[in-house]
Amino acid sequence: MDLTPSGALRRGICALTVAATVPYLTLKSLWLCGSTVGFAPGAEIADSGALWAGNLVTFVMDAVAVLLALALIRPWGRRIPSGLLLFPAWVGSGMLGALLLELPLVFGTELLFGTEPSIDAQSWLRPWVFAVVYGGFAVQGLTLLAGFGLHARERWAGLLADRIGDLPRTATLGLQRVLAVTAAGLAVPLAATRLYWALGGDLARPLRLTEGHRPARIIDAVTAALLLAACGAFLHVVLRRTPERPLAPALVTGWVAGGAVFAWGSWTVFAWLLTPEVPEQADVVPPAGQLAEAAQAGVGLLLLVLGALILIERAHAAADVQSAG
Known part of the structure; x- marks a missing residue:
């Protein structure tokens, strides 16, 4: 083919x-x-x-x-x-x-x-x-x-063929680990909150979403899973506990799940900024709910910086090898 x-x-x-x-x-x-x-x-x-x-x-x-x-x-x-x-x-x-x-x-x-x-x-x-x-x-x-x-x-065939241990141990590895741990520290309570909403909890939810609304609860459950999957994948990469494992599975998981966390968290915050008028009472998001949505955007931003550091450092290391050869 x-x-x-x-x-x-x-x-x-x-x-x-x-x-x-x-x-x-x-x-x-x-x-x-x-x-x-x-x-x-x-x-x-x-x-x-x-x-x-x-x-x-x-x-x-x-x-x-x-x-x-x-x-x-x-x-x-x-x-x-x-x-x-x-x-x-x-x-x-x-x-x-x-x-x-x-x-x-x-x-x-x-x-x-x-x-x-x-x-x-x-x-x-x-x-x-x-x-x-x-x-x-x-x-x-x-x-x-x-x-x-x-x-x-x-x-990027070389990157996809790498093992986790093939990634370079550069001066930013400590920063990468701090970013990954911080993102995970935020993601765990956020995932717990999403699971609480998915299982029927109504605290910090808009009134419109407290009357059933099955699709919203499904989205909450998927978002919780994506938060945990994204941070778990990045932690797996930067902690290097299993250097012999192939990089591709963690890379793909972090790519899709991290992109979802960033994209939907950022879109929610952007939608708030785009709507300056006061919403209907049923659509008002309580402050705790707003904090959770904003925190998801924050986790996504941390993952964006972390992913960029990993890819840039790997690209520089590959370029150095080519130039030396």
Whole structure:
């Protein structure tokens, strides 16, 4: 099978990714132009600048997915500096990877237990909108992860073949360990809080999410698992307790789970900043809940810095070996 950048497999992956973004980008374009397509009958939507800005930001985010898909298959993509490619790929992998875990659980529980009455803040949308949007996200998640995996296997084959003990012991290793332990120290109580919410706890939750709302509780359970998986993977790498183990499993786990923690934590904080008006009483997040969401963004930021240090130090060590040889 041809796995080169011009190969049929990569072209197919890119085409599927682009095709999956078309419905979402079309819908967002219509909303940005003032259309009410997809709105439920009788829905009353305030003429909010925050809503328009949110639609613009999410349109740009999905447009970046198109550019990323092209970069992963075209020769010019390998000339893009690693950092410029890795950051959007990491955020996209985490955001869409979390959805790939959550969507089967949400739809599976609906098949088993039935659909809950609509109490969501977005009940003003027609049901087909969710099918189009999340169906597209699922396809994008699968294709972008596959495309990035092929790109990484070609561009960073040496890193993926390394053992944990092959990573360089540089002057920043102590800092890496401090960052990993700090992130884990924050992640454990955050994961416990998410599990408490997932099991039905309502303390520090918005009123809207205290009346059942099964999907939100599933998301909380998945987020708890991702927090623990991400920090566990990074601790495994920086503590070097099993240097003979292959690096790839921890790297992939830290990549997807850490990206999810960072992406969704940061998105929640960004959404708060984007909505300056006072929300409805049912949507008000208690201070403790706000602290938990902000702390998740903080954990994600620590993992971002830690991952960048690991990759930069490894790249410098590889360059030194090549120059010496």
